[in-house]
Amino acid sequence: MSKIDVFVAPRPNPALIRAMTSVNRIVMLRGIPGFRDLLPFNRLAGLRGVANVRHIDFPHTDLERLNASCGAGKATFITPNHPEFFTDWMIDKEIVSQVSPLTASWATNGVVNGLGRLMQKFWLANNLIAQIPGNSGAAKEHSVAWALKGHGVLLHPEGGVGWHANIVAPLLPGAVEMGLEALKRGRATDPDFMVWIAPVVWKLAFTRNVxxxxxxxxxxxxxxxxxxxxxxxxxxxxxxxxxxxxxxxxxxxxxxxxxxxxxxxxxxxxxxxxxxxxxxxxxxxxxxxxxxxxxxxxxxxxxxxxxxxxxxxxxxxxxxxxxxxxxxxxxxxxxxxxxxxxxxxxxxxxxxxxxxxxxxxxxxxxxIPQPAGPRCAHIRVPEPLGLHEHTGSIDDAVAELHRRMQETVTRTVAEIEAGGGFIFYPNPFYHR
Structure with missing residues (x-):
């Protein structure tokens, strides 16, 4: 069962997923009030928040925009940007807990399958889909079937982490390809069936000088x-x-x-x-x-x-x-x-x-990279891309998805800067 290159279908456990949502919110993100700023307790990652994300700025209008593209009678593929490892799943889980708690999330096979048999069972119960390099057919088939049941499927279209939150890297076409397959199957029984690619972007900013x-x-x-x-x-x-x-x-x-x-x-x-x-x-x-x-x-x-x-x-x-x-x-x-x-x-x-x-x-x-200090996660939702309305090619859809994500990231960074949220230095890499 624990072979790293063998796909095993997730076995979501709703009770465990609900429990882990609370653990994620307190232990992984925000920390425990009263301890997270008090020595020596704030040196313990689990008390101060492992990812040290104290505040989440997620406007109601953005949450409702995402919520409107999720749910029964439609297939939804949620595509967040990928600026940071570990924190990615913690923030992604917080997001989907509010719109589609049983969302299946793609993760590298090294995490899902590579940490031993017990951890593999844990990740499968949390509805993680193992991405098998060079052999992703089974994962894609499972994702399409799960999306058709009205649950979300989350995957990072940038692929691996690049550690450049202000820039959205070139996107991979997997979400669009699976979305089109879901649309074909959904339209076979319902001519009005809808498929959404729902992009999400987030930007982390320190809350003090670090x-x-x-x-x-x-x-x-x-x-x-x-x-x-x-x-x-x-x-x-x-x-x-x-x-x-x-x-x-x-x-x-x-x-x-x-x-x-x-x-x-x-x-x-x-x-x-x-x-x-x-x-x-x-x-x-x-x-x-x-x-x-x-x-x-x-x-x-x-x-x-x-x-x-x-x-x-x-x-x-x-x-x-x-x-x-x-x-x-x-x-x-x-x-x-x-x-x-x-x-x-x-x-x-x-x-x-x-x-x-x-x-x-x-x-x-x-x-589990540790941040230099407490942070705020600014979460925004660009306009979802309806594949049921899209008439162009896969490449056109990917390009449009990238444009929406990058524009939203750029706008979010500008908003934080206008609010005095950044500390700047001269950039020694800069050249005209």
Whole structure:
């Protein structure tokens, strides 16, 4: 039952789901009043709130907009953005508890199936759907059938966490594809059957100045990665120095020269292009493949088809892993002249996830990353996309979904900024 790559259908337990909703709200998000701000109790994650989300800003109009697209007689696929690991499911669960408590939620097979038999039973009882890489047919079939029963299905269209809350990454088409399949089946018996893709976005903002805590975490990263701190650097400059040092190490491994006069982005792009060229050559890919996602897909296929080539497997995996790691710091990092404490926190969590792998502390951080201080979750619901009204292609629907999500994120960030909700610094990654 607990094999990591075997799909097992969820077995939702309504009583457990209701109980876990209360546990999630108190233990995982808000914490226990009277203890969460009192030493030494506020050092215990379960008393102060594991995700330390003290406040939830979820306007009634947004809640009603989501509620209107859920329920019996329709199929609903809820698609939140994915800015942060662990906190994602805690906030998602709080949202669906108010509109569709028996919503089934997609999660990586490493969580659902990879933590042992008892934990697998627990996650299945909480209605989690295990995503099996390269073999998602059973999960999609179950999702469509569950949605047709009038319960929601939640999945993150961005895929993995990127730690960039202000930017919605390119979306995967899975929710739209399952929605169209649900529409076809629903219309077979009801010509007026409706299918909704219901996007949700949320943005976390610290409720106070957390620079001291961020500096402490940055010092841990510097020590863990053996990067010498330059004492005159500001906190953002320390982050930039860490990334520049890590990039220099990648350049050295690759054997490419490091241009000291170039910006971080210019150096990153030069190394990225060289690694992509080498990967394409190694898998005998077409020389004109310029799309990174396609190149990485071909590299995964090459590994599946050449399992007997141990040296080749190692080389291809190393190239692909480095490319994926480099592209996680996107153009958004250098787009704005100012950087917030929230963005600094995201940089630190990304570095720890990608580079710090020394022991239990780093392993725990990847599964349950701890925030630098108390936060408010600003939740907003863009206009749902009715597939029963959509006349374009799947790609058109995905593009429209992305547009609605990004516009809502941008507007929400602007609202928080207008209310004085951010602390800014000069951004050392910025260049015109």
């Amino acid at each position: 620079e001291a805590a961020l500096a402490k975490e940055c010092a841990y990263v510097e020590k863990s990665l053996k990067i010498e701190r330059e004492s005159t650097n500001t906190l953002p400059q320390r982050i930039h120095h860490v990334y520049s040092t890590l990039l220099a190490r990648d350049e050295a491994v690759c054997g490419t020269p490091s241009n000291a006069g170039a910006t971080y982005t210019e150096r990153q792009q030069a190394l990225f292009a060289e690694l992509s060229r080498r990967l394409g050559k190694s898998i005998s890919s077409d020389a004109d493949v310029t799309d990174t996602a396609e190149l990485l897909r071909r590299s995964r296929r090459w590994q599946r088809e050449n399992t007997g080539d141990a040296d080749g497997q190692k080389q291809i995996r190393k190239l692909a892993d480095t490319i994926q790691r480099l592209q996680r710091v996107g153009s958004w990092a250098s787009a704005n002249p100012r950087i917030t404490q929230e963005e600094i926190a995201e940089h630190l969590k990304r570095i720890r996830n990608d580079y710090c792998r020394g022991g239990l502390r780093d392993t725990m951080n990847r599964f």
